[in-house]
Structures are given as C-alpha cells and as structure tokens.
Amino acid sequence: MIRLFATLAALVLALPLAAAELGDDGLHKTSWMRDTFKDLNEDLAEANAEGKRLVLFFEQRGCIYCTKMHAEVFPRPEIASFIEENYFVVQLNLHGDLEVTDFDGETLTEKQIARKWNVMFTPTILFLPESVEDGRNAAEAAVAVMPGAFGAGTTLDMFTWVQEKRYELDGDEDFQRYHARRIQERANGGTD
Numbered sequence: 001m002i003r004l005f006a007t008l009a010a011l012v013l014a015l016p017l018a019a020a021e022l023g024d025d026g027l028h029k030t031s032w033m034r035d036t037f038k039d040l041n042e043d044l045a046e047a048n049a050e051g052k053r054l055v056l057f058f059e060q061r062g063c064i065y066c067t068k069m070h071a072e073v074f075p076r077p078e079i080a081s082f083i084e085e086n087y088f089v090v091q092l093n094l095h096g097d098l099e100v101t102d103f104d105g106e107t108l109t110e111k112q113i114a115r116k117w118n119v120m121f122t123p124t125i126l127f128l129p130e131s132v133e134d135g136r137n138a139a140e141a142a143v144a145v146m147p148g149a150f151g152a153g154t155t156l157d158m159f160t161w162v163q164e165k166r167y168e169l170d171g172d173e174d175f176q177r178y179h180a181r182r183i184q185e186r187a188n189g190g191t192d
Contacts, residue, residue, distance in 0.1 A: 020070040025093055026061030028070040032084040033057070033091050038110075039101040040090075040138055044128060047088030053163060054128040055087045056138065058114060060094040063122045065149035073152045082156065086163045094122050103132040103141060113138075123149060127162045143167050144175065157182050 020028040036043050040054075047054040059066040074080055083089065092100065096110030108116060117126070117139035125146040132141040144167060146158050157179045161167070166178055173181070 020074065025096065027059045027091060027093060028066060029091075030070070030074060030080070030089075032080065032087070033089045036090055038090065038092070038098060040103050040128075041101070041132075043088065043090055044103075044130075044132065048130055050088060052086055052088040053130070055089050055162075056126040056128070057089055057091045058094050058119050058122050058124040058126075059091060060122045065121075066123045069123055069149050069155070073150070073155050076152055079152060079156050079159075082159055082163075087159065094119065102137045104135055104137045106137070121148065125158075127158075153183065153186065154179060 020030045023029045034043070036046075040056075044054045074083070092114070093110045094114050098110050099107050100110055100113045101107045102113060102116070106116075114120075116137065119139075123146075126138055126142045127144040127146070128138060128141060129143050132138075144158065144162050146155070150158070158175065160182075161175050161178050166173065166175075
C-alpha cells in the first residue's frame, strides 16, 4: 500500500504543470491578469489603491517562450501566489490593435506602443514604480525590464527584487548579484 501511494505521488509530481488557457486573441490568460481599458495612469492608480505594483506583460500569439513561461513557471504555486498578491498585471499584445494610453498621454495601439517602447520580442515584462513623473512614458519610467523567458527561480527572484524595491538600495547588489546570492541561499546548485 505504501508503495502504491509513493508511486502515485511520484506520478503526480512528474506531470507537467497546467498551462494557462488561450484567449480569443491567442494569448495565455491567467486568473491574476487584469482586463482593463489600458489607460496606464488609471491602471497605476488602481494598482496603488490595492497596494500592488503595476506590471505590463507583452506577449504574442504563437510565442513558444510565452507558452514555456505559462506552462512551466507561472503555474507554480509559489510564483502564481506571489504575483497575485503583489502585482497588478496588464497584458499587452505585441501585434495588437487595442488602444493603450501611455503615462505621457499619448494613445497608440498595442503594436505602436511596443515600437515606441522598443519592445521587440516576447515575453517582455515591464515593472513600473508607484508614481511616474509627468511627461515620462512607461519604458522611461520602468524600474526593471525582464526581457524573455526565464526559469522559475530567476522569475521569482526578479518579481521579489522589484517588490522589495531593491533597485532603490545603495550598494553593489544589482539584480544579477541579488539573483546569484539567492541561488546560493537556495543551495540546490541550480539557477532555479
């Protein structure tokens, strides 16, 4: 009987994590993504009212790296719960036609705003501060940008580094040094 339970537990742990469902636009949808009017000043105000940080996710239909993140990283309970508890996530489509109103007041389609911010591939995640100076756009205001698909440990470390406002600290521990320290603290010999 014990062997049967051990075998079943091993099988369950070996199964891949469930990926988010695809929306009509071909992008992955999670429970912690917000459907907003994509007015970034309004989104920032709402995020602040909830005590969360605004983060913008650029994805595109058919992106294998987005699929990897949604299948292997974001479903992990420790990552999904951390994002849900601490972040107000707005998804943007690299080739989309929905209008986005930037912090500087300019309204463009998603694909135009991606060009304005020099977003060239997916996934790209922009982390915003709690306030944005007048006249600045989201790319100028971002406190960090996560360009591409990363493993679970790197992703959690980036979200944690931003949430803890470690980018404001004086000293030599930038994200790469922070991440290296976290790898050592996990002491598992791997990057994730």
